[in-house]
Amino acid sequence: MxxxxxxxxxxxxxxxxxxxxxxxxxxxxxxxxxxxxxxxxxxxxxxxxxxxxxxxxxxxxxxxxxxxxxxxxxxxxxxxxxxxxxxxxxxxxxxxxxxxxxxNTDYGAVVDLVADLDRTMPFVLRGSGGMARAVAAALHDSGFANGTIVARNEEAGRALADLYGYRWSAEPGEAAPLLVNVTPLGMTGADEAALAFPGEMIARCEVAFDVVQYPPETPFLRAAAEAGKRRITGTxxxxxxxxxxxxxxxxxxxxxxxxxxxxxxxxxxx
Missing domain, CATH: 3.40.50.10860 (Leucine Dehydrogenase, chain A, domain 1)
Incomplete structure (x- = not known):
């Protein structure tokens, strides 16, 4: 007691x-x-x-x-x-x-959550802030070498991409097996109805990873569930x-x- x-x-x-x-x-x-x-x-x-x-x-x-x-x-x-x-x-x-x-325990949590994924899997990570740096570092240190950082802020996006040898893009474009959202898109509040990635990208992915905690079911995660994709959640x-x-x-x-x-x-x- x-x-x-x-x-x-x-x-x-x-x-x-x-x-x-x-x-x-x-x-x-x-x-x-x-x-x-x-x-x-x-x-x-x-x-x-x-x-x-x-x-x-x-x-x-x-x-x-x-x-x-x-x-x-x-x-x-x-x-x-x-x-x-x-x-x-x-x-x-x-x-x-x-x-x-x-x-930084965000880093350790992501390392654990991607431990059983195929390291050769290309990914698209949307975001360039502090949490995005933790996720990108965890993916890099886990052996994911083929990645694209999507960020409208070109300076921050390029800096993060260059740090780990990834590509930078201003907007989501080419599909990838692993999609990772590290932005407020889908979060309770002003962006809660926003879809982090276009529907066609979600349909072609294998794993949908959203770090948003609230709500537990973001539009991105709901779309991934409807498409039968594996999900890693913010919870x-x-x-x-x-x-x-x-x-x-x-x-x-x-x-x-x-x-x-x-x-x-x-x-x-x-």
Missing amino acids: KPLIGRETRLCMSLSARPGNFGTRFHNRLYEATGLDFVYKSFSTTDLPAAIGGIRALNVRGCAISMPFKEAVIALLDGLAPSAAAIDSVNTIVNDDGVLTGH EVATLQALQQFVLYTGVTPSAAQVEEAAAFARANP
């Missing part, structure tokens, strides 16, 4: 421009399941340096970092783990007695990266059943 919150309770948190509940519910559910004396809370801030100073001053054990802070936070940390240093993007901070180290990414954060913060690896139950709880209580 999880201890009552007291002076020995360790705090973990998240910083985001638009905080969600998945991470909060996932982590706290796992603390209950494993009996750990931890609590997790999400926060928003407009003063990143002060927030990071608060992590040091209050000895917050760990902090998840979301957009738009994944790059800006680097200058405020004491060091980077290889997963973050390779792509200059941080989504996780671990505090070891005042020493703040940045990690899977969110669960795996949050699990890796949990292990970094606590040193405890929960059982597969505990992770599945916590993820189901977080999805059912958005």
